[in-house]
Amino acid sequence: VTPASGPSGRTGRPSRTSRAEILAAARALIERDGWEKLTIRRLAADLGVGATTLYHHVRDKQDLQLLLLDSYLEQSPRPELPPEPRERIITASTAMHDSLAAWPWVVEVISAEGFIAMLSADSMWSVEAILAAAVDLGCTPVQAVHVFRTIWHYTVGEILVRARSARRAGDQPPDFSAGVDATKLPTLAGLFDRWQDLAGRDSYADGLTALVDGLLINVG
Amino acid sequence: VTPASGPSGRTGRPSRTSRAEILAAARALIERDGWEKLTIRRLAADLGVGATTLYHHVRDKQDLQLLLLDSYLEQSPRPELPPEPRERIITASTAMHDSLAAWPWVVEVISAEGFIAMLSADSMWSVEAILAAAVDLGCTPVQAVHVFRTIWHYTVGEILVRARSARRAGDQPPDFSAGVDATKLPTLAGLFDRWQDLAGRDSYADGLTALVDGLLINVG
DNA sequence: ACCTGAACACCGTTCAAGT
DNA sequence: ACCTGAACACCGTTCAAGT
Numbered sequence: 001v002t003p004a005s006g007p008s009g010r011t012g013r014p015s016r017t018s019r020a021e022i023l024a025a026a027r028a029l030i031e032r033d034g035w036e037k038l039t040i041r042r043l044a045a046d047l048g049v050g051a052t053t054l055y056h057h058v059r060d061k062q063d064l065q066l067l068l069l070d071s072y073l074e075q076s077p078r079p080e081l082p083p084e085p086r087e088r089i090i091t092a093s094t095a096m097h098d099s100l101a102a103w104p105w106v107v108e109v110i111s112a113e114g115f116i117a118m119l120s121a122d123s124m125w126s127v128e129a130i131l132a133a134a135v136d137l138g139c140t141p142v143q144a145v146h147v148f149r150t151i152w153h154y155t156v157g158e159i160l161v162r163a164r165s166a167r168r169a170g171d172q173p174p175d176f177s178a179g180v181d182a183t184k185l186p187t188l189a190g191l192f193d194r195w196q197d198l199a200g201r202d203s204y205a206d207g208l209t210a211l212v213d214g215l216l217i218n219v220g
Numbered sequence: 221v222t223p224a225s226g227p228s229g230r231t232g233r234p235s236r237t238s239r240a241e242i243l244a245a246a247r248a249l250i251e252r253d254g255w256e257k258l259t260i261r262r263l264a265a266d267l268g269v270g271a272t273t274l275y276h277h278v279r280d281k282q283d284l285q286l287l288l289l290d291s292y293l294e295q296s297p298r299p300e301l302p303p304e305p306r307e308r309i310i311t312a313s314t315a316m317h318d319s320l321a322a323w324p325w326v327v328e329v330i331s332a333e334g335f336i337a338m339l340s341a342d343s344m345w346s347v348e349a350i351l352a353a354a355v356d357l358g359c360t361p362v363q364a365v366h367v368f369r370t371i372w373h374y375t376v377g378e379i380l381v382r383a384r385s386a387r388r389a390g391d392q393p394p395d396f397s398a399g400v401d402a403t404k405l406p407t408l409a410g411l412f413d414r415w416q417d418l419a420g421r422d423s424y425a426d427g428l429t430a431l432v433d434g435l436l437i438n439v440g
Numbered sequence: 441a442c443c444t445g446a447a448c449a450c451c452g453t454t455c456a457a458g459t
Numbered sequence: 460a461c462c463t464g465a466a467c468a469c470c471g472t473t474c475a476a477g478t
Contacts, residue, residue: 015441015442015443017442017443039469039470039471040470040471040472041469041470041471049443049444050443050444050445051444051445051471051472052443052444052445052472052473052474053442053443053444055471055472055473056441056442056443060471060472061471061472107380110380110381110384115384117415121400121401121404121405122404124400124405124408125404125405127405127408128404128405128406128407128408131407131408131411132406132407135407141410141411141414142414142418144407144411145411145414145415145418145419146418146423146426146427149418149419149423149427150374150423150426150427150430150431152377152381153374153377153378153381153427154370154373154374154377154427154431155377156376156377156380156381157372157373157374157375157376157377157378157380158373158377160327160330160376160377160380161330161372161373161376164330164335180341180344181341184341184342184345184348185341185344185345185347185348186348186352187348187351187352187355187364188344188347188348188351190361191351191361191364191365194361194362194365195337195365198362198365198366198369199365199369203366203369203370206366206370207366207369207370207373207374207435209434210370210431210434210435210437211370211374211430211431211434212434213433213434213437214429214430214431214432214433214434214435214437215427215430215434217430217433217434234460234461235460235461235462237461237462259450259451259452260451260452260453261450261451261452269462269463270462270463270464271452271453271463271464272453272454272455272462272463272464273461273462273463275452275453275454276460276461276462280452280453281452281453
C-alpha cells in the first residue's frame with residue numbers, strides 16, 4: 001500500500017522505527033486502550049517518536065488501518081475446506097465472517113469494493129474459495145462474481161450491525177414501545193416484546209444458508 | 221430522541237433556534253458543503269448562534285444525525301405495495317434500500333439493531349410491510365423477524381460498500397494485478413480484468429431476489 | 441534517509457456565568 | 460429558559476529544518 005522502508009536503503013540516518021514495529025505497537029495500543037484510541041499521535045508516543053515520523057512509514061491513518069487489518073487477516077485461522085462446492089461456499093464465507101467479526105472496528109476499514117483488492121493474497125483465500133466453488137457449481141465467471149458480491153454485502157452488513165450493537169451496549173435498550181404506533185405498525189407492535197431477544201441472536205449462519213440456496217436456484 | 225423544546229415552555233428568554241430550524245440548516249449545510257462538513261461548530265455558525273447553544277436542542281452529534289435521517293426518511297417516497305406478499309417484500313425492501321442509498325452518509329448513522337427502534341413510525345412503514353408480508357406467507361413471528369433482519373443486513377452491507385466506493389472515487393482504481401498471485405488465487409486472477417466492471421454494477425435487486433427466494437424455501 | 445517541533449486548521453463537549 | 464465565551468482535551472497532516 002505504501003512502499004516499505006526496505007533493506008535496500010543505502011545511506012543516511014538509521015531508522016528508529018519500521019513498519020512492523022508500528023503495526024505491533026498499534027496492535028498493543030488497541031489491545032490496551034481500544035480501537036477508538038488508535039491515533040497517530042498516541043501511537044507515535046507509544047513508540048517514543050514524533051507524530052510526524054509515522055508519515056515516513058505509512059501514507060496516512062487509513063493506510064495504517066488497512067495494513068493492520070491485512071496483517072490480522074493473514075494470521076486468521078483457515079479452515080479445511082469440504083469437497084462439496086456448496087458446503088465450501090458456506091465454510092469459506094463463515095470463516096471470512098468470523099475473522100472480520102472478531103475485530104469489530106473492521107467496519108471503519110472496509111471501504112469500497114476496492115478494499116478487497118488492497119488485501120494481500122494470504123487474506124484473500126476465502127474470496128478465491130467462494131469464486132472457485134461457484135464455478136464448480138456451474139456458474140459462469142460473471143455469475144460467480146455476483147455470488148461472491150452478494151455474500152460479501154450480506155456479511156459486511158451483518159458485521160456492521162453487530163459491531164454497532166456491541167459498541168453502544170451501555171446505552172439504554174431501545175425503547176420500542178414509545179415509537180411504535182399499533183395502528184400504523186400492527187405487526188411490529190405485536191412483536192416488540194420479543195424483538196429485543198430475537199435481534200440479539202446470531203443468525204448469520206441461517207441467513208447465509210438461505211442466501212446461498214437462493215443464489216444457486218438458477219445455477220447448475 | 222431528545223425532549224423537544226415544546227410550546228409548553230413558559231417563561232424565560234425566548235429561544236433563537238428550534239429543532240426544526242437546526243435540522244433545516246443542517247440539510248442546507250450538507251447540500252452546500254457535503255456531509256463530512258457537518259460539524260456542531262459549523263452548523264452553529266450557519267445559524268448565527270454559539271456552538272454550545274445547540275446542546276440545548278439536541279443531545280449530541282449522533283442525536284442530530286439520527287434526527288436528520290429520520291426526518292429525511294419520513295419524506296421519502298412510499299410506493300404502492302403489490303398484493304402478492306413475495307412481491308410486497310421485494311418492493312418494500314427496495315424502497316427502503318433506495319431511500320437509504322440516496323443519502324450515502326447514512327452509514328455513519330445506522331448504528332445498532334436499536335437504530336430501527338429510534339426511528340419514527342412514518343419511517344418504519346417498510347419494516348412493517350416486510351414483517352406483515354412474511355406473516356402472510358406463513359412465517360411465524362420468529363421467522364418473520366429473521367426474514368426482516370436478513371434482508372436488513374444485506375441491505376445495509378450493500379449500502380456501506382456502495383457509499384465507500386462512491387466516496388473514494390477520486391482514488392486510483394484498485395490495482396488488482398499487483399496483489400493477485402495467479403498461483404494462490406487462480407480463479408480471482410482469471411477474473412480481475414472483468415472484476416472492475418462487474419463490481420461497479422448495481423446488483424442489489426438480483427441479490428435481493430435470490431435472498432428472498434432462499435428465505436422462503438422452507439416457509440408456507 | 442530519517443526524524444523533529446512547530447504550526448495549521450480544525451474537532452465535540454462541559455461548565456460557570458450571563459440575560 | 461435560553462444563550463454565551465472560554466476552556467478542556469484532543470485530532471490528522473504539512474512543512475521547513477535538522478542530523
